[in-house]
Amino acid sequence: MTSLRLLQHRAADGTRSVIAATDEGASLVPGVDSVRELATRAIAAGTDLATEVRACGTGAAVDIAAELAAGRLLSPIDHGDxxxxxxxxxxxxxxxxxxxxxxxxxxxxxxxxxxxxxxxxxxxxxxxxxxxxxxxxxxxxxxxxxxxxxxxxxxxxxxxxxxxxxxxxxxxxxxxxxxxxxxxxxxxxxxxxxxxxxxxxxxxxxxxxxxxxxxxxxxxxxxxxxxxxxxxxxxxxxxxxxxxxxxxxxxxxxxxxxxxxxxxxxxxxxxxxxxxxxxxxxxxxxxxxxxxxxxxxxxxxxxxxxxxxxxxxxxxxxxxxxxxxxxxxxx
Structure with a gap:
C-alpha cells in the first residue's frame, strides 16, 4: 500500500470512523473509530499502520474531497482526554x-x-x-x-x-x-x-x-x-x-x-x-x-x-x- 494517508471522519449522526486513502482511492477502515486506536493496535501487535489497515479489511468507498467540503472530516489525530x-x-x-x-x-x-x-x-x-x-x-x-x-x-x-x-x-x-x-x-x-x-x-x-x-x-x-x-x-x-x-x-x-x-x-x-x-x-x-x-x-x-x-x-x-x-x- 503506497502513500497511505489516514483521515478521521464523523458522520451526521456522530458516528466516528477512520478512512484509509491511497493513490487508488479511499475507503473506510472497518472496526476502528480513531487513528489513535489503530496505532495502539499496531504497537501492541508489533506491526505498523499499513499492516494494521490491511488486517482490518476494506470498507465502503469514500470521496474524501466531498467529505471535507461537507465538514465531516476531523483532525487526523485526537485524544479522548x-x-x-x-x-x-x-x-x-x-x-x-x-x-x-x-x-x-x-x-x-x-x-x-x-x-x-x-x-x-x-x-x-x-x-x-x-x-x-x-x-x-x-x-x-x-x-x-x-x-x-x-x-x-x-x-x-x-x-x-x-x-x-x-x-x-x-x-x-x-x-x-x-x-x-x-x-x-x-x-x-x-x-x-x-x-x-x-x-x-x-x-x-x-x-x-x-x-x-x-x-x-x-x-x-x-x-x-x-x-x-x-x-x-x-x-x-x-x-x-x-x-x-x-x-x-x-x-x-x-x-x-x-x-x-x-x-x-x-x-x-x-x-x-x-x-x-x-x-x-x-x-x-x-x-x-x-x-x-x-x-x-x-x-x-x-x-x-x-x-x-x-x-x-x-x-x-x-x-x-x-x-x-x-x-x-x-x-
Missing part, C-alpha cells in the same frame, strides 16, 4: 523563518552583529544534522497547548481578545503516540497551520512563549511511512472572496537546518514527554510568513495551505474571541 494531547514545536529550522525572525528582532538588538535568533539558526546549520549516533545541536523549542486548542480542518482559528495578531504559519507537524514502555512512535506527518501572534513576539522576542499559546490546525490527512525529503506547497490568504496574498513554502529535510530525527531526539529526551498513552503534535517550523511581508490579517480572512503529497488543502477562517476577564479569588 485533550489534556493528554500535547502540542509543541521547534523554530528557526528553515532559512526563511530565521530571516523573518531576524527582521523582527534586529531593531531590538541593533548593537549586536547577529541577533540571538540568527545565532541560534547558525548553530543549527552547523550542528543540526549530526551523523548517526551523535547528538546534534538543540533547536529553539516552545509549548503551544493541549488538545483543546486543536482546530479541525475548515474550523475557525480564534485569536483571544488580548491578542495583537493572528497570523498563519504553514508547516509540517509530526504526530506521535507514546507506547506502553515509553517509546515514542511516529505515526506520520500532517500539513499544519501553527497559528501565532507575531506582533506580540516582535515587541520582545522573550515573549515568544506568550505568542505561541494559541490554537493550531492540522490538515485532514496523516501521511504515514517514510518522511519526504522535499515538500513544496503554497500558503494563501483570502479576504472577502478574493486572493489577498500567496507565496510558495518549502519544507522537508532538504530545506531544513535540522534533521527530523534531531528535532525528535531533543523533544523526547525529556521523561515528561514519554508518558505512555500521550499523543504529541510537534510542529517542525516554517519558511514562509505573510507577516514578514507586511500583511496584517483581519477577522474573516481565510488561510489556505496545500502541498503534495497531501491531496487535500487545509483551510481555516480567522476569528476573534470576545473579552473574557479572569478574576483570581483567594480561598
Amino acid at each position: 485533550p489534556a493528554h494531547l500535547i502540542m509543541t514545536g521547534t523554530g528557526l529550522t528553515h532559512l526563511g523563518s530565521a530571516e523573518g525572525r531576524d527582521k523582527m528582532h534586529r531593531a531590538a538588538a541593533a548593537a549586536e552583529t547577529l541577533t540571538d535568533s540568527m545565532r541560534m539558526f547558525l548553530d543549527g546549520v552547523a550542528g543540526g544534522k549530526p551523523a548517526a549516533g551523535e547528538t546534534g545541536q538543540q533547536p529553539e523549542w516552545f509549548y503551544k497547548g493541549d488538545g483543546s486548542g486543536l482546530v479541525a480542518p475548515g474550523g475557525a482559528l480564534t485569536s483571544p481578545a488580548f491578542a495583537q495578531d493572528g497570523g498563519e504559519e504553514p508547516e509540517l507537524a509530526g504526530i506521535y503516540l507514546i507506547g506502553p514502555d515509553g517509546t515514542p512512535f511516529r505515526l506520520g506527518l500532517c500539513l499544519a497551520n501553527e497559528f501565532s501572534d507575531h506582533v506580540t513576539e516582535r515587541h520582545n522576542y522573550l515573549w515568544l512563549a506568550h505568542s505561541k499559546l494559541r490554537q493550531a490546525a492540522l490538515g485532514p490527512e496523516l501521511l504515514t511511512g517514510a518522511i519526504p525529503d522535499q515538500v513544496e506547497g503554497m500558503s494563501r490568504i483570502h479576504r472577502d472572496g478574493a486572493l489577498l496574498w500567496e507565496k510558495p513554502f518549502l519544507s522537508g529535510e532538504t530545506n531544513m537546518s535540522h534533521t527530523i530525527a534531531n528535532l525528535e531526539a531533543h523533544h523526547f529526551k525529556y521523561d515528561l514527554f514519554r508518558r505512555p498513552g500521550d499523543v504529541h503534535v510537534h510542529f517542525f517550523g516554517t519558511a514562509t510568513l505573510s507577516f514578514s511581508e507586511g500583511v496584517t490579517t483581519q477577522e474573516g480572512d481565510v488561510f489556505e495551505i496545500e502541498a503534495a503529497p497531501f491531496t487535500l488543502p487545509l483551510r481555516n477562517t480567522l476569528a476573534k474571541a470576545p473579552p473574557s476577564p479572569v478574576v483570581v479569588r483567594a480561598l
Whole structure:
C-alpha cells in the first residue's frame, strides 16, 4: 500500500470512523473509530499502520474531497482526554523563518552583529544534522497547548481578545503516540497551520512563549511511512472572496537546518514527554510568513495551505474571541 494517508471522519449522526486513502482511492477502515486506536493496535501487535489497515479489511468507498467540503472530516489525530494531547514545536529550522525572525528582532538588538535568533539558526546549520549516533545541536523549542486548542480542518482559528495578531504559519507537524514502555512512535506527518501572534513576539522576542499559546490546525490527512525529503506547497490568504496574498513554502529535510530525527531526539529526551498513552503534535517550523511581508490579517480572512503529497488543502477562517476577564479569588 503506497502513500497511505489516514483521515478521521464523523458522520451526521456522530458516528466516528477512520478512512484509509491511497493513490487508488479511499475507503473506510472497518472496526476502528480513531487513528489513535489503530496505532495502539499496531504497537501492541508489533506491526505498523499499513499492516494494521490491511488486517482490518476494506470498507465502503469514500470521496474524501466531498467529505471535507461537507465538514465531516476531523483532525487526523485526537485524544479522548485533550489534556493528554500535547502540542509543541521547534523554530528557526528553515532559512526563511530565521530571516523573518531576524527582521523582527534586529531593531531590538541593533548593537549586536547577529541577533540571538540568527545565532541560534547558525548553530543549527552547523550542528543540526549530526551523523548517526551523535547528538546534534538543540533547536529553539516552545509549548503551544493541549488538545483543546486543536482546530479541525475548515474550523475557525480564534485569536483571544488580548491578542495583537493572528497570523498563519504553514508547516509540517509530526504526530506521535507514546507506547506502553515509553517509546515514542511516529505515526506520520500532517500539513499544519501553527497559528501565532507575531506582533506580540516582535515587541520582545522573550515573549515568544506568550505568542505561541494559541490554537493550531492540522490538515485532514496523516501521511504515514517514510518522511519526504522535499515538500513544496503554497500558503494563501483570502479576504472577502478574493486572493489577498500567496507565496510558495518549502519544507522537508532538504530545506531544513535540522534533521527530523534531531528535532525528535531533543523533544523526547525529556521523561515528561514519554508518558505512555500521550499523543504529541510537534510542529517542525516554517519558511514562509505573510507577516514578514507586511500583511496584517483581519477577522474573516481565510488561510489556505496545500502541498503534495497531501491531496487535500487545509483551510481555516480567522476569528476573534470576545473579552473574557479572569478574576483570581483567594480561598
